[in-house]
Amino acid sequence: MRPPEMLSRWFIADQANAGRYRLKKPAVRSFWDWVASWARCVSKPSDLGFSDDGFVMPGLDVRRHVVQADRSIDAGEEKGGQGRLFRIPSASATSIHQEKRLTKDERAARVAELVRAEPGEAWVCWVETDYDADALKALLPEATEVRGSMSIDQKEERLAAFSSGAVRILITKPSIAGFGLNWQHCARMAFMGLSFSYEAFYQAVRRCWRFRQLREVIAHVVCADTEASIWDVVNRKAGDHTAMKLAMSAAMARAAQSHRVLETYDPQQGARLPAWMVP
Structure with missing residues (x-):
């Protein structure tokens, strides 16, 4: 069409x-x-009429942590030159990094607190920018970081070390390690803020919350109160994604019901072999 x-x-x-x-x-x-x-849109075997035994995922617990931003910093001024008492935050795609820079230390402190609270767990700490990674690495010096400026060999070595369990805490970006890696040994992750990309969030979560994960996965999302619009956008897209899958599953069920044709196999002609196959 x-x-x-x-x-x-x-x-x-x-x-x-x-x-x-x-x-x-x-x-x-x-x-x-x-x-x-x-x-076809398939999330589990039952979407195609099969049993879900052995494919039921453990739970996913997404916990939001809101950090209060100091709005008196960089308050700016009105058009007439009069200074403002409080900053009016803007969460547009072009100005969000200005807000994120102002709260990086508070967000890093909260993520570090969460990681230290469970010292026996492996952790993936997702960051969006290098300045977020620097702030978090300063508080978690024992963590291993993978960033874009590293060589391919260095990235591979560090990611493999986390996959094998040799490294307990990993700091990296969804754009680097958010796709394709299998980390079902890990059931804890923390996002030091989000971007407007729901796909990046979804894929990052799925590195741990995936087939063969045996435990509930807890994903902590640490955002400043000035980033509420990003959280709202990601949640709206998550709702749209869920609604799309439900609508598609229902449509597949209707299609299967209306097009299913069951006929008894009753061959009327014997098979004939080509001459070159006849002994």
Whole structure:
């Protein structure tokens, strides 16, 4: 189906966001029925009609920790030059790093406190920037860091050391180690802040909360109160992801029910071998 036809059939222009479209409410079921005609979305064996025995995941506990930012720092001034008493935080994609720099020490202290509270656990500490990593490494000198400026061999050596258990605490970014690695030996992680990318958060969590994980995974998310909008965006995207999977699963079930054809195998013609196979 060509894009213009798909858009006109199921979507409507989003008046609040120029150039974007959203599903028409009456067309949601029809849209997912169409998607299920050429695609499958599988989260567990039961999505395809099989038993989930042996594939049931342990629990995931996401705990949010809010750090209070000092809004009197870098308060700025009004257009007329009058100084402000308090800073008006902006969490836009272009100015969020200014806010993050102001709270890096407080966020690092909270993450370090969480890590030290469970000295017998392996920990993955996810950071978004090098200045976050520097602040956390200063408080956890025993931790091993993997950052982008390191050589490939050095990165591989340190990641392998954490995978084998030789390293207990790892500090790195989701953009470096958030995809493809299997760390089911670890059931503790801490995010020293988040980005607006739900995919990065989802994949980072899945490094530990994955098949063959035997324990509940606890993911601590440490954010400043000035980063509330990021938390809201990530949670909204998580809700959208869950709703999409549920809608797709229901559409797959309807497709399987309506297209299932059961016939008894009753061959009417004997098999014939080609001449070059006949002894």
